[in-house]
Amino acid sequence: MNAIVLVDKPAGISSAEVVRRVKSRVKPARVGHLGTLDPFATGLLPIMIGEATKLAPFIDGGDKEYAGLIRLGVETDTLDRDGAVVRRADVPAISAEKIAQVTAQFTGAIEQVPPVFSAIKRAGVPLYRLARRGDDVAPPEKRSVEIKRLDLKCEAPDAIRFVATCSPGTYARALARDIGVALGTVAHLEELRRTRNGAFSIADAMALADILAALDSGALPPRLISLRDALVGIPELVVDGAAEKRLRNGDSRALDSQVPPGGPLFKVISQSGELTAVARATSRVTAIVERIFNPEATEA
Structure with missing residues (x-):
């Protein structure tokens, strides 16, 4: 079995756990994934099986598309709903004009400070590990990213629904934080769903439970992407x-x-x-x- 299967990852498990569950059913084949999704996030997670793991250098790095919900007035240490609250602030009234201004501000090439809770390494150790054990972790260096498309819509006085198409290396949690600041408050990411990863679309993905059930029955999951077809x-x-x-x-x-x-x-x-x-x-x-x-x- 040498192919890519597109998983619609459920909330509550890590990308590494998805890999572990698939690998336990396709041993001894290698298994890997493209583009980590945080445990609270859902959506498209390409899983590479067998020889498909060799494709990563050629297909990783495409644009990502996300949809999600930014909760205003509360900031967490992880910048998502799973973190501990570190700051609260009043939420000002947000006009349509302000939404348009902030949308324009964050569309195109921007600079972004990644979250402390990230896989960026310092002295060979991921920052999230240092943060979780209580170390005083300095924020990562600012980086340039590109938001190729951004749609913002007020869903409630303290909630912004968004859709964004981003360059590789963009952190949606950092984008939520920065949009909150631009709106005059603080914020964290309450919901996140990835709908596109490079050439792969959520429309072609399958629920993890269905993929595992097919493998448990001895069948190949439908919608497998061959090595040849993966290189679009x-x-x-x-x-x-x-x-x-x-x-x-x-x-x-x-x-x-x-x-x-x-x-x-x-x-x-x-x-x-x-x-x-x-x-x-x-x-x-x-x-x-x-x-x-x-x-x-x-x-x-």
Whole structure:
């Protein structure tokens, strides 16, 4: 089983726990995920199984789309509903004009300070671990991110419903915090749902319970994404059996004079239709192999 399955993650469990539950049913295959979702969050979590784990460098890093609810007047240490309250503030009346102003303020390239409770590492240790054990953790350095689309709507005097399309590395919890400040108060993220991760959509995802039930029954979950299909928009080169054998033996010269246009990355496809390799063009006629895939691989 070498494929990607799109999980609609439920609230209350970590992304690592989703991986653990899938892995326990597909041993000894490797299992990984793209784009961590916090335990309170729901939505799209791509799970890579077997050889699909090798795809991460080529498909991770796409834009993310989120929908959620910002609760105004209360800030928590984690900037979400699971954290301890650290600050309260009055919520001013919010006009339509103010919403439009804040929407414009946070659309486009912005600077953002990630949450202290994050997986960013300091001296090799994730900041959230330091924060959870009570260490005095300085905030991470400010970073540049891009909010490509932002819709804000008042749902209640102390609640803002939002939809955002963000560049990789954007923290929705930090966005909620900063929007609260811009509205003259404090805030935390009460609800979060990821609806898109790069080329993957929540419309193609399945409930975790349904995926686990299929695996428990000995069946493959429907809607599996093959290695070949997971690499969307990358040119393909179909090679014959002799060239495939040379590639598997580490000979990139098997691709000489066969580099397809549209690169630099391209997929190398066997005559049976399987993804054999991902290669990178180094000229119009030469390439190097970035990764070899073995559809028969099962070991972790």
